[in-house]
Amino acid sequence: xxxxxxxxxxxxxxxxxxxxxxxxxxxxxxxxxxxxxxxxxxxxxxxxxxxxxxxxxxxxxxxxxxxxxxxxxxxxxxxxxxxxxxxxxxxxxxxxxxxxxxxxxxxxxxxxxxxxxxxxxxxxxxxxxxxxxxxxxxxxxxxxxxxxxxxxxxxxxxxxxxxxxxxxxxxxxxxxxxxxxxxxxxxxxxxxxxxxxxxxxxxxxxxxxxxxxxxxxxxxxxxxxxxxxxxxxxxxxxxxxxxxxxxxxxxxxxxxxxxxxxxxxxxxxxxxxxxxxxxxxxxxxxxxxxxxxxxxxxxxxx
Amino acid sequence: xxxxxxxxxxxxxxxxxxxxxxxxxxxxxxxxxxxxxxxxxxxxxxxxxxxxxxxxxxxxxxxxxxxxxxxxxxxxxxxxxxxxxxxxxxxxxxxxxxxxxxxxxxxxxxxxxxxxxxxxxxxxxxxxxxxxxxxxxxxxxxxxxxxxxxxxxxxxxxxxxxxxxxxxxxxxxxxxxxxxxxxxxxxxxxxxxxxxxxxxxxxxxxxxxxxxxxxxxxxxxxxxxxxxxxxxxxxxxxxxxxxxxxxxxxxxxxxxxxxxxxxxxxxxxxxxxxxxxxxxxxxxxxxxxxxxxxxxxxxxxxxxxxxxxxxxxxxxxxxxxxxxxxxxxxxxxxxxxxxxxxxxxxxxxxxxxxxxxxxxxxxxxxx
Numbered sequence: 001x002x003x004x005x006x007x008x009x010x011x012x013x014x015x016x017x018x019x020x021x022x023x024x025x026x027x028x029x030x031x032x033x034x035x036x037x038x039x040x041x042x043x044x045x046x047x048x049x050x051x052x053x054x055x056x057x058x059x060x061x062x063x064x065x066x067x068x069x070x071x072x073x074x075x076x077x078x079x080x081x082x083x084x085x086x087x088x089x090x091x092x093x094x095x096x097x098x099x100x101x102x103x104x105x106x107x108x109x110x111x112x113x114x115x116x117x118x119x120x121x122x123x124x125x126x127x128x129x130x131x132x133x134x135x136x137x138x139x140x141x142x143x144x145x146x147x148x149x150x151x152x153x154x155x156x157x158x159x160x161x162x163x164x165x166x167x168x169x170x171x172x173x174x175x176x177x178x179x180x181x182x183x184x185x186x187x188x189x190x191x192x193x194x195x196x197x198x199x200x201x202x203x204x205x206x207x208x209x210x211x212x213x214x215x216x217x218x219x220x221x222x223x224x225x226x227x228x229x230x231x232x233x234x235x236x237x238x239x240x241x242x243x244x245x246x247x248x249x250x251x252x253x254x255x256x257x258x259x260x261x262x263x264x265x266x267x268x269x270x271x272x273x274x275x276x277x278x279x280x281x282x283x284x285x286x287x288x289x290x291x292x293x294x295x296x297x298x299x300x301x302x
Numbered sequence: 303x304x305x306x307x308x309x310x311x312x313x314x315x316x317x318x319x320x321x322x323x324x325x326x327x328x329x330x331x332x333x334x335x336x337x338x339x340x341x342x343x344x345x346x347x348x349x350x351x352x353x354x355x356x357x358x359x360x361x362x363x364x365x366x367x368x369x370x371x372x373x374x375x376x377x378x379x380x381x382x383x384x385x386x387x388x389x390x391x392x393x394x395x396x397x398x399x400x401x402x403x404x405x406x407x408x409x410x411x412x413x414x415x416x417x418x419x420x421x422x423x424x425x426x427x428x429x430x431x432x433x434x435x436x437x438x439x440x441x442x443x444x445x446x447x448x449x450x451x452x453x454x455x456x457x458x459x460x461x462x463x464x465x466x467x468x469x470x471x472x473x474x475x476x477x478x479x480x481x482x483x484x485x486x487x488x489x490x491x492x493x494x495x496x497x498x499x500x501x502x503x504x505x506x507x508x509x510x511x512x513x514x515x516x517x518x519x520x521x522x523x524x525x526x527x528x529x530x531x532x533x534x535x536x537x538x539x540x541x542x543x544x545x546x547x548x549x550x551x552x553x554x555x556x557x558x559x560x561x562x563x564x565x566x567x568x569x570x571x572x573x574x575x576x577x578x579x580x581x582x583x584x585x586x587x588x589x590x591x592x593x594x595x596x597x598x599x600x601x602x603x604x605x606x607x608x609x610x611x612x613x614x615x616x617x618x619x620x621x622x623x624x625x626x627x628x629x630x631x632x633x634x635x636x637x638x639x640x641x642x643x644x645x646x647x648x649x650x651x652x653x654x655x656x657x658x659x660x661x662x663x664x665x666x667x668x669x
Contacts, residue, residue, distance in 0.1 A: 194385060194387060196383040196384070196385050196387035197387045197388075197389060197390075199352075199354050199374075199381075199383070199387065200381070200383060200387035200388075200389075200448075201389075201400070202353075202354065202373075202374045202375060203352060203353075203354075203374050203375060203379065203380060203381045203401075204375060204400050204401035204404060204448075204452070205373075205375025205376065205401055205404045205405055206375065206400070206404055207375075210404060214389075214400065215389065218389075218391040219390075219391070221391075
C-alpha cells in the first residue's frame with residue numbers, strides 16, 4: 001500500500017482524493033473492530049450501574065455506584081486482587097527464570113538434544129483444562145497421584161496439595177504450562193547470539209558464570225521483556241486451571257479476579273456486580289499494559 | 303613478548319583429520335601469517351593456538367610452557383575476530399575494560415591503561431559510544447584496542463580485514479604493520495588474501511588441506527616456491543605452467559625440451575632425475591618477455607589493460623594459454639601474432655611429484 005502511494009504527489013487534490021479513498025477502503029474493518037470491542041465494553045459499563053440479578057427480576061433499575069461500592073468494600077475482592085498479582089508474579093518468576101536456565105542448557109550440545117527439546121516444549125500444546133486435570137488427578141491426587149505414590153514409597157505422608165496450598169499449586173500448574181513458551185522464545189534468542197562474542201569473552205578470561213551474566217543475559221534482555229509482556233497479558237486472565245482444580249477455594253484462597261467475576265455472574269447470577277468487577281479488571285489490565293508497553297518499548301529501542 | 307612452538311599438532315574432527323601434524327616455531331616479535339585457500343585449516347590452527355578448539359595430539363608451547371590444557375583466558379593471548387565480536391550492549395570503554403575487570407585489575411590502573419590505548423588508536427572521542435554507533439574501521443580499531451589493553455604475550459588475528467571495503471583494508475593494513483612495529487608483539491595472523499600476507503609478514507606459512515606446504519619469508523615464497531601449490535598460490539596473476547621433457551642436467555643447470563622442440567637451459571639442479579621424464583615449467587607473467595618476431599610464437603586472445611600494466615593472454619600452438627604481464631603502453635592488439643621469450647633464470651622446474659628443483663643461485667632478496 002505504502003509503496004504504491006509513495007509515488008503520488010504529496011500535496012494537492014490528488015493527495016486529498018487518495019486519502020479519502022484510503023479512509024473508504026479502511027472503514028469496513030475499522031467499523032467491525034469498533035463494534036467488536038466497543039459494544040461489549042459499553043454493555044459492561046451499562047450493566048455495572050444497573051441492579052440486575054438473573055434470579056430476581058423484581059430487582060432492577062439504576063444502581064449508581066452501588067455495585068462498585070459493594071465490590072470494592074468486599075474483602076473477597078481485595079483477596080482476589082492480591083491472588084491475581086501473586087499468580088502473575090509467581091508464574092513469571094518461575095517461567096522466565098527457569099526458561100532462561102533451560103534455554104542456556106538446551107543450547108549446549110548433548111546426546112538426545114532434539115528429543116529433549118521437543119519434550120520441554122510439549123506442555124505448551126496441552127489444553128489448560130486438560131493439563132489442570134492431569135495434575136489434579138494423575139500427579140497430585142492424595143490417593144492415586146504419582147507424587148503421593150512417590151512420597152509413600154520413601155515413607156512420607158502424601159500431601160493434599162490443592163487443599164493445603166491451593167494458590168501455590170495452581171501457580172505451579174500454570175508455570176508448567178508457560179515454561180515451554182519462555183524456553184521456546186529464549187532458546188531462539190540464545191541461539192542468535194554470535195558465537196565469536198562468546199569466544200571473545202572466553203579469550204577475555206570469562207568463565208561460564210561470567211559469560212552468562214555479562215554476555216548471554218544482556219543479549220536475552222529483549223526476548224525476556226517480550227516473554228514478560230505476552231505472559232502477563234495471558235496470566236491476568238487465568239481461569240480454566242482454577243475452575244477445574246479448586247473452583248477458587250477453599251473459600252477464596254485461590255480465587256483471582258477473572259474467577260471472582262465469573263462466580264458473581266454465573267454462580268450468584270449478579271450481572272450488575274460482575275460487570276462492575278469487569279470494569280475494574282479492564283482498568284487494572286490497562287494500567288499494567290501501559291507500564292509494560294513502556295518498559296518493553298524502551299528495551300526494544302536500545 | 304613470547305615465542306610459540308607447535309610440535310606435530312593434530313586435530314581430528316569426528317573421523318576426519320583436518321590438521322595433519324603441523325610443526326612450527328614462532329620467534330619473539332615475529333609477524334607470522336597463515337595463508338591458504340578456504341578450508342585449508344588455517345583458522346582451525348589459529349583457534350587451536352587460542353584454545354578455542356581442542357588439540358587432538360601434539361604439543362603447543364608458549365614461552366616453552368606446554369599449554370594444551372590451559373583455558374583460553376589464561377594463555378596470555380588476545381584475539382581479534384573476523385566479525386570483531388564486540389559486546390554490543392557495552393560501550394567502547396567497557397568493551398576494553400571487560401577482560402581487565404575479570405582479571406581483577408584495580409579501577410585506576412584500568413582507566414589509565416584504556417585511556418593510553420584509546421589515545422594510541424585515536425579512539426578517545428568514541429570511548430562512550432556503543433559499537434553499533436561506530437563505522438567498520440572504528441569497530442576494527444576497538445577490537446584491536448581490546449586486544450592491546452590486555453597486554454598479551456601473543457596477538458592472534460583471524461581474517462580481521464575481510465569485512466572492510468578495499469580502500470579501508472589498505473589503510474588498516476598499513477596501520478597494523480605500524481602498530482606491530484611499535485608494540486613489537488609476537489603476532490599470528492590468518493588471511494586468505496595474499497597481498498596482506500606478502501606485505502605484513504616476517505614469515506608466511508602456506509597451508510593446504512591441513513598440511514604445511516612451505517614456511518618462509520614472503521620473497522622466499524615468491525622466488526623459490528617449494529612446490530607447484532605454493533608457486534600457483536603466491537603471485538597474481540598466477541604463474542604460467544606448461545609441460546616439457548627433461549633432457550639432463552649438471553651443477554650449472556638443467557636442460558628441458560619444450561613442446562615446440564626448442565631447448566631451455568634453466569639454472570636449477572636436478573639430482574637423480576632420469577632424462578626423458580615429463581616435468582612442468584613455471585614462469586610468472588611478469589617475467590615473460592614479449593617480442594614481435596622470433597620462435598615460441600602464439601596468437602593474442604585477450605588483452606586486459608589495467609593502466610600501469612597490461613595483461614596479454616597468448617594462445618600457443620599446442621593450445622595452452624600463457625599470460626604475459628607487460629607495460630601499460632604496449633601497442634599489441636588482439637588476434638596479432640606475438641613471440642615470447644622465457645628468461646631461463648626466472649623459470650622454475652617442477653618434478654612429476656610437484657616438488658620444485660633446487661635453484662643454483664638464491665635470489666639476493668630471498669636469502
